[in-house]
Amino acid sequence: MQPLLQLTEIEKSFPGVKALKGASLAVYPGRVMALVGENGAGKSTMMKVLTGIYSRDAGSLRWLGNETTFSGPKASQEAGIGIIHQELNLIPQLSVAENIFLGREFVNRMGRIDWKRMYAEADALLKRLNLRFNSHKLVGDLSIGDQQMVEIAKVLSFKSQVIIMDEPTDALTDTETLSLFHVIKELKAQGCGIVYISHRMKEIFEICDDVTVFRDGQFIAERAVSDLTEESLIEMMVGRKLEDQYPHLEQAPGDVRLKVENLSGPGVHNVSFCLRKGEILGVSGLMGAGRTELMKVLYGALPRSEGKVWLGEREIVTRSPQDGLANGIVYISEDxxxxxxxxxxxxxxxxxxxxxxxxxxxxxxxxxxxxxxxxxxxxxxxxxxxxxxxxxxxxxxxxxxxxxxxxxx
Ligand SMILES: Nc1ncnc2c1ncn2[C@@H]1O[C@H](COP(=O)(O)OP(=O)(O)OP(=O)(O)O)[C@@H](O)[C@H]1O
Ligand SMILES: [Mg+2]
Known part of the structure; x- marks a missing residue:
């Protein structure tokens, strides 16, 4: 099968780091190509070289059979390559529709922006992705997951022939991921080629047809996903045999270290739980259920309106992140x-x-x-x-x- 897009032997250096040393990637019509590799393997850099954000030091880029260099993201976008970057690139102060159509707003015969059409088209995209908010909403008021879905809506609006998704599901819930997969299947059926960058093995085996492996900026292999197991894929990524992917550690839970009783604050109502020494406690819930807020109240980044917290025997009050830190509570944020x-x-x-x-x-x-x-x-x-x-x-x-x-x- 002729690839839509083919990058061969790409080289790219940054001061002090050689990010790509002979990296290759092909994207075929109607197929999803996973691009995998450990952190820092060069996946995002490759995508930025492709879309012209970075210029390549060496190597070739063939688009629809012709040797090409894109001068920047606008040129690659116009040629038919859409990209969802790993980091969000939205403007929080603008609405969802304004973000989606930024720089290419619909204009009516009077030369004015056709807001009605813009919001209608944006709403149709949100509907295609099964989203419940409308396109008048300010992006800054959306959760990270919803913002990621807006990025996806934006890329869909370009009607590209190749779509690159750089870790699109990192901030998504399972339901949002399912909606995304549904759209990927639609795009495949239309003959679109997709590059799917992810660290999530389950997703790769579920949605991708082929996989390209990078290690330390180098091309290692291209294989059909059906010829691989999770283990063999990880071994190609890390370059050695895996003894035990998740080593089992025997750990008897100890005394209660953290006790939370009837805790309330913004978005958090009457939460109680205990955490024991040596224990990892999962906190789950749907988007907007208050998981982040609960942790922020505990840490002191949001005010507590009610409830008590004990660290061991000692009752603590965290009014600020400094209080949290001083008590030995650290918080790694989602954004x-x-x-x-x-x-x-x-x-x-x-x-x-x-x-x-x-x-x-x-x-x-x-x-x-x-x-x-x-x-x-x-x-x-x-x-x-x-x-x-x-x-x-x-x-x-x-x-x-x-x-x-x-x-x-
Ligand atoms: N703008 C930059 N300046 C300097 N070094 C960079 C820059 N961008 C990337 N690098 C370096 O290039 C290497 C490849 O990074 P890249 O972000 O492409 O990896 P990745 O495979 O996308 O990793 P991840 O899975 O963490 O997203 C890394 O060593 C990184 O530190
Ligand atoms: Mg990356």
């Missing part, structure tokens, strides 16, 4: 870009920011050597591929995000 990181600061500064008290001699004086040492340890521990730690974080965001999510693979 790291907004709540978790300071993008203008370096990797080092972000890592030590909430723990400066361990590195200070008193007001304003930092023990730089100790800070450097601790940050270095964490960079090694989490295998963060970052050249100079003093560079602003924005470039390394995707990488750091993922490390904190502590993926299974």
């Amino acid at each position: 790291r870009k907004r709540d978790g990181l300071v993008l203008g600061m370096s990797v080092k500064e972000n890592m030590s920011l909430t723990a400066l008290r361990y590195f200070s001699h008193g007001a304003g004086n930092l023990k730089h050597a100790a800070e450097q040492l601790a940050v270095g340890d964490f960079i090694r521990l989490f295998n963060v591929k970052t050249p100079p730690w003093n560079s602003p974080l924005a470039c390394y965001l995707a990488e750091i995000n993922k490390k904190w999510r502590l993926r299974a693979v």
Whole structure:
């Protein structure tokens, strides 16, 4: 089968990092190509080289049989390649419809924006994705999952021949994921080629036809998904035999460490639970059920209106995140870009920011050597591929995000 799109032997370097060294990828009509590899393998970079966000140092790009270079995302979009980026790229202050049609608003004969048509078309896209909100809603008022669905709606609106989805289900619930899969099947039936980047094995085996594996910026293999098992795929990704994917740890739950009684706050009503030493407690519920809010109240980022919390024998009141931290409660947010990181600061500064008290001699004086040492340890521990730690974080965001999510693979 002739591929719609073929990237061959792509090379791309950033200062201090060779992100792609001979990476290849083909996308076929009516098929879903999974692109997999460990964090930092070069998957997102490959997509950015393809769409012209980054220029390639070497290698070839063939689109519909012709050697091509896209000058930027607008050019690749117009040629028929749509992309849903790993990081959200929406404007929170604008409505859903305004975000979807940004820069290509419908205009009537008078030269004015045809709002009616824009909202109607946007609503039709939301309906196709089974979404319950309408397109007048401000994007900033939507949950992260719903914002991700808006990104998906946006890419659908372009009617592309190839659609790239870079970890689209990261923030989605199971129901939203099902709606997305339904749309992927529709797109396949229309002859669209899809690149599906994901770390979720179950999804790859469910929705993808073929898989391309990258390791350390290199092409490792292209296979039919039906010829693989989860284990053999992971082995190709990591480059060694897997003894035990989820090592079993025997752990007897100990004493109660955290007790929450009748806790209430914004979006949280009368919640009680206990957490024992050595225990991992899952908190589940639908989007909007108050899971995030519950954790924020516990941590002190949202005000508590009622209820009691004990850490061991000691009752605690957390009125601010500082109180949470001082009591040994840490919170890793779902939206790291907004709540978790300071993008203008370096990797080092972000890592030590909430723990400066361990590195200070008193007001304003930092023990730089100790800070450097601790940050270095964490960079090694989490295998963060970052050249100079003093560079602003924005470039390394995707990488750091993922490390904190502590993926299974
Ligand atoms: N703008 C940039 N400047 C410098 N280095 C970068 C930049 N973007 C990516 N890199 C580096 O290139 C390598 C490949 O990163 P990339 O984001 O493509 O990986 P990925 O396979 O998408 O990983 P993930 O699964 O975590 O999304 C990493 O070592 C990363 O730190
Ligand atoms: Mg990526």
